[in-house]
Amino acid sequence: MNYCNHCAVSINHVTCPLCHRKVAESIDNEVKLYPDYMTMKKRRTFIAKVVAFLSITMASTCFVINLLVNADYLWSLYVVGGAVYLWVTMNHTLLSSAHTGAKIILQVISLSSVLVIMDFTSGFQRWSVNFAIPLIIIMATLLTTIIILKKRVHWRDYMGYTFVMFVIGFIPIGLYISGIATVLWTCVGTSLYALLTLIGMLLFSYKTIKEEFIRRFHV
């Protein structure tokens, strides 16, 4: 054991942890009390920053060229939409530790938005709202159902997201009623599918759902 005269304490360090003066050349060969810390490099944050920077560079460059060359036809919106989608996919879907349910929902929202932009830029023939969005919502609901069936033990973790998907499932009907979408069967089909998923959940797991509601809404 060494002694720091300046601080009047016994120490088992070469340098006093209190005054940082060197008090000895070596320490007794005792068992180490703490590990040597390694500075963790935040590699993930770095990749995310690179993706964000590339996306912004790509999108802004295209947008400026588009405005300078031909401002009547906004083709750069394809690039901007694609860049935003790439950023969401990298940062949230692939790199984040967010819940799978949240990742699916954000994919639905971002992919739908990109497709609407593309449709809009190319003359708005409504293929996005009539076909693409209903299909994306059905696929996402199906994916959530498959995950729930596979992860039976943890299915309650997905319950909230399933309810959100149920609500999203009625958006195509809303789009049809408001006149934005023009094909009825795809919109009704999506909502029916969402409704059937909910009915199935209630029928097979009513008790669990009720209990989950009590927990989540307790005041």
Add this chain to the structure above:
Amino acid sequence: MSKWYKIDNVGKVFHAVTEASNSSVYRVSVLMKDMVDEEGLQEALDSVIKRFPTLAVKVRKGVFWDFMESNEEKLSVQKETTYPCHPINPKENNGYLFKVLYFNKRIAVEIFHSLTDGTGAVEFLKTLIYQYLTLRGEEIAVDGDALLFSDQVPSKYETEDSFEKYYQKSNRNYLQDKVQRAFQIKGTPFDPKGVNVIHGVISASALNNVAKRMGVSITEFITALVIYAIYSETMKYGIYKENISIAIPVNLRQRFPSVTLRNFFSVVNVRVDINGDITLEEIMKAVSEQLKSKTDKQHLQDEINRHVQLQKSLKTRIVPLSLKYPAMRYGFTHYGEMAKTLTLTNLGNINLPDSMKGYIERMEVALYPTKNSPISCGVATVNDQMTITFARSIVESEVIKSFFSQLSRLTGLNVEVYSNNWGETR
């Protein structure tokens, strides 16, 4: 179906206020006399964890309040690789909000404060070590109720929210209580962020004798010395009109009978106004008087009522969590944090079976520092070895240096100091 628990009254606050610079994770650890065996510790943890149902939980999101649900996943012991009180990411810990760590001779439990307080953590650690030693074939005789056994069925009183039990309806509007701003220690945060711990080990009985001679208890003595160190290092040579306020968590189980293993503590702020030169004796007198008056039963009852009443009002309950948490964070940062200079907790002399004491060198308690309160202090005693631990998130260590130097010079006792060296070149 898995069991669920509402988060206790104090625990809710920790959920709201936790962020990168405020982990709300504290550490209780023991230094064993022998090297720790990882497999043995894992085996002990596997058999002990179900005995503590309110620790073996994961947190789930609710609309008005989060809640805890029993966690069936395995909790693995981990070799210590990072600094004490590191934030716990449940996603990397099978959903658990506490960790069992080992490093050479140390067994440490790091706990997110919403699960339990120091008393609960110590009970868990005692049972874990007992099980670890027993599984290694050591003969440990336990008399009385010195610890909880892993094969006992948890009593319902251990999982109760004792705040609710002792709450008394009161007409007082606690929101109108004024909070006096306290002096805050400023410093340069470590880069990279982290926590440096400096432990000082001293003979508890010898220190007790010194404190008695001065007419104060050990906690009063240490608190006064901490205040004196802050005063000496930050304001002795300047013209300051400040008050140094030490937040001392008080174990409510001592005044309100309870065996709960959840949070059941209150915080008492001991404040000393600095208007000019002040001596250690004057500080000791002020600390002693305040600690006595503020830990009387009625005062603590008021604190219980304050905690519960704020959360019981319908207005608070029906506000969605996404609005409630920012409001709680604001209250914490602008009132709770501003009212204290430093937090000091003394877990006291830990009651261990005599036959276990021979395997244990000493116990350490490290409290997480926060942004506005970047130094904290934890004290625990085992085998007459009192360990005083300062955890800090800033480079400057003058207050800690001053404390230990004065402790050694004032008492004439040997103080053995060691550190994890975070933020320092070796």
